[in-house]
Amino acid sequence: MSKPKVFLTQLIQDTGMSLLEGHVDYTLWSIDGKPDPEAVLRDIPLAEGLIMTMGIRMDRDFFQKAAKLKVASLYSVGYDNVDIKAATEFGIMVTNTPGVLTDATADTAMMLMLMSARKARENERIMREGGWTHWSPNQFVGKDLSSSVLGIVGFGEIGRAVAKRALAFGMKILYTGRTRKAEYEEKLCAEYVTLEALLERSDFVSLNCALTKETAGLIAERELRMMKKDAVLINTARGAVVDQKALFRACSEGWICGAGLDVYEKEPVPMDEPLLKLENVVMMPHIGSAAVRSREGMARLAAVNLIEALEGRIPPNLVNPEVLKRI
Numbered sequence: 480m481s482k483p484k485v486f487l488t489q490l491i492q493d494t495g496m497s498l499l500e501g502h503v504d505y506t507l508w509s510i511d512g513k514p515d516p517e518a519v520l521r522d523i524p525l526a527e528g529l530i531m532t533m534g535i536r537m538d539r540d541f542f543q544k545a546a547k548l549k550v551a552s553l554y555s556v557g558y559d560n561v562d563i564k565a566a567t568e569f570g571i572m573v574t575n576t577p578g579v580l581t582d583a584t585a586d587t588a589m590m591l592m593l594m595s596a597r598k599a600r601e602n603e604r605i606m607r608e609g610g611w612t613h614w615s616p617n618q619f620v621g622k623d624l625s626s627s628v629l630g631i632v633g634f635g636e637i638g639r640a641v642a643k644r645a646l647a648f649g650m651k652i653l654y655t656g657r658t659r660k661a662e663y664e665e666k667l668c669a670e671y672v673t674l675e676a677l678l679e680r681s682d683f684v685s686l687n688c689a690l691t692k693e694t695a696g697l698i699a700e701r702e703l704r705m706m707k708k709d710a711v712l713i714n715t716a717r718g719a720v721v722d723q724k725a726l727f728r729a730c731s732e733g734w735i736c737g738a739g740l741d742v743y744e745k746e747p748v749p750m751d752e753p754l755l756k757l758e759n760v761v762m763m764p765h766i767g768s769a770a771v772r773s774r775e776g777m778a779r780l781a782a783v784n785l786i787e788a789l790e791g792r793i794p795p796n797l798v799n800p801e802v803l804k805r806i
């Protein structure tokens with residue numbers, strides 16, 4: 480019996496590739512490790528299943544061309560690059576990889592927070608340039624995490640994992656989101672507030688919401704001006720949650736103290752991006768989930784979701800369950 484035809488944008492970890500063996504007939508859509516958009520356009524009518532890493536937008540036009548497609552298995556928890564309504568209309572299952580990358584992404588938020596608080600970039604540069612000539616009570620001094628207020632925007636899996644870590648650092652936790660999560664408040668000593676109150680009261684603001692129509696541009700000039708002048712903005716969610724031009728002004732004109740970023744409006748970040756010039760902005764190349772066990776978990780889940788869907792079972796991480804009424 481012939482196996483279902485599957486395409487992958489990039490090679491994923493063996494934990495996923497080995498599961499595919501025997502179940503599907505797969506082809507890689509990449510050249511030198513980079514996804515090849517031309518191959519995607521050429522082959523999409525043949526695909527019954529997809530494993531999609533980052534970077535390719537799946538809109539109505541994409542799904543219209545994918546006549547045989549049953550499942551688009553995402554190698555990510557975020558699915559803001561997918562038109563879920565269109566996928567559902569075309570009877571295509573969309574799956575993601577929640578949970579397995581929660582801790583690694585929360586660790587990344589803490590790393591950005593610590594690096595920003597303790598001026599890691601500036602202090603390291605000064606030391607490498609020979610500026611550490613004597614110990615001084617006032618040189619290299621940053622901000623304390625302990626007793627600072629952390630405001631978390633989006634109290635989902637990652638937002639709560641950040642809260643858990645911040646609690647261990649002695650921080651006071653505020654959160655906001657579209658739904659109050661009273662069941663976690665006592666355990667995480669977290670107080671539910673409006674976005675405005677959170678921005679006004681927080682020393683650190685961590686963005687952990689999904690990117691949706693409602694959260695696109697959520698943090699723009701008005702919101703940045705509401706933050707404390709010595710506050711730091713951390714973004715491990717999605718770049719488009721923040722107006723990046725406004726953030727540049729905020730960090731260069733002193734509306735806020737600085738930022739720690741893992742995600743950007745445009746990725747990879749172009750070398751003429753003005754934020755690259757600012758020393759009070761710590762920038763990482765979208766490494767939230769880039770830890771061995773997390774990536775192995777993502778590969779495994781992406782493969783399991785794909786195989787379950789192609790073999791007629793309900794995949795464990797179905798993003799659009801309403802599609803089941805259409806297939």
Ligand code: NAP
Pocket residue numbers: 556557558577578580581584632633634635636637638655656657658687688689690691693694715716717741742765766767768769
């Ligand atoms: P999750 O558990 O689904 O949490 C997403 C949270 O966003 C939910 O609490 C949701 O609220 C909230 N939200 C949705 N719309 C909102 C709005 N209008 N205002 C405020 N909050 C809103 O997902 P997760 O695993 O924590 O992941 C969160 C996001 O992190 C992902 O969507 C992804 O974009 C990003 N991420 C980035 C990396 C990275 O490498 N930097 C890695 C993993 C994930 P409800 O509780 O009401 O649904």
